[in-house]
Amino acid sequence: MDTTAIPHRPGRLPVLGDLLGTNVREPLQSTMRAGAGLGPIFTRKFFGLEIVFASGIDLVTELNDESRFGKHVGLGVERLRGVVGDGLFTAHTREPNWRLAHDILQPAFSAEAMRRYHSMMLEVAGELTAAWDRAEGPVDVAADMTRLTLETIGLAGFGYRFGSFERAERHPFVTAMIRALRFAQLDNVKLPFVRRALAGSRAQNQADIETMTNLVDEVIETRRREGGEARDLLGLMLTEGHPATGERLDPVNIRNQAITFVVAGHETTSGALSFALYYLTRHPELLAKARAEVDSVWGDREPAFGDVAKLRYVRRVLDEAMRLWPTAPGYSREAREDLVLGGKYPMRKGDSIIVPLPMLHRDPTVWGPDPEKFDPDRFEPAAVRKRPAQAYKPFGTGERACIGRQFALHEAVLALGIMLQRYDFEADPAYELKIVESLTLKPSGFTVRPRIRERAAVLAS
């Protein structure tokens, strides 16, 4: 792509490009700093590779036009293909397995399927509350939200229990997954010292991929042996063909999809819940409002399926948390043909641009003069109607948008509702938000001390 008309930070160096001031472990936050003040489109360059970012609403609206652009499997996602091949998230849209798997798996996210998952989500939320009831001190929020979401996708998608709440340490699958994602992320970095460090980790990376595939193979094998009628993700993949052609997924692809769903199905939701709880503890008046809603809609009852969508304010809290810190922080789009973006940036077919979501979600022309302010009322229906349709995209866009969106939202509203229903939270007032980046974003080191609310304690006794 011809980038001569696109701004970049001053001080670009001949070989290193814009490397100075970049933290390779924090690519998103480095990009946010580098792009600040440069306007709706900017570039960053590292060792001759120039990357274009667009964060202004007008350009993103064009990029999200499916007739002109489609998903680009960018460098970071391409590296993951070493782990999950042509799984749904990493597949090129032109690969036959993308459409095949998408159409076979779509019924696993229908309204009817969501009803089936509700009781499993409740069961796992019960494991969280049992652990928090016993907790004597502060709990690490991101770690416990990860336990919750991993158990939920394991049980609802595969009928498998990782046993996260019974372990003090992470499940070996999660340890392997975190390392493999980090490896894939750093594998993009061309710096000699990073390459040297990675060379020593290649054997570990191979072992990590094996840990993940072995577990998934075991789960698949158990299901094959035991059979059963379950119409969960695994059941659909093992027994259903494409609704039109009857074509089935092959065993290697089923394995790729299984790892994809465990990874994509929990990291992001865990981060969203963690940020929501962080912002609520920072804003006691908003926490009180969310809690008042839970008390008036659910009272002390265990929520039924239909009760979850009634928590409108709790949902807005999550929406706003995902505005500021969309836990899948970007996506990449590529031109379907030679074209001109924004009337002045020529692109060749296949050229790509990244949309850094936290920057789109802070575009002051859309979100007003104080986009950093946490304000769930931005998601009041009337306010949403006034905004451009493409202003808020935490679940991506077009045909490659998140297939698990409804699953994630039901799970997150239910879990946050249950936490508010049962606990008061004491957070460390000195904690300053620190965000850790892997493929996703999470608050690091954020703890709360959950105390059973008096009402809940009286009821439980």
Ligand code: HEM
């Ligand atoms: C808050 C939670 C979640 C967020 C923020 C999120 C975000 C996203 C985004 C932005 C994409 C598009 C990426 C791209 O264009 O490159 C995506 C795709 C995907 N997500 Fe999610 N996701 C969440 C939860 C889930 C859950 C719970 C599941 C599964 C149960 C899931 C499975 C997937 C899959 C399989 C894809 C690839 C879809 C395709 O390309 O056909 N996600 N997600």
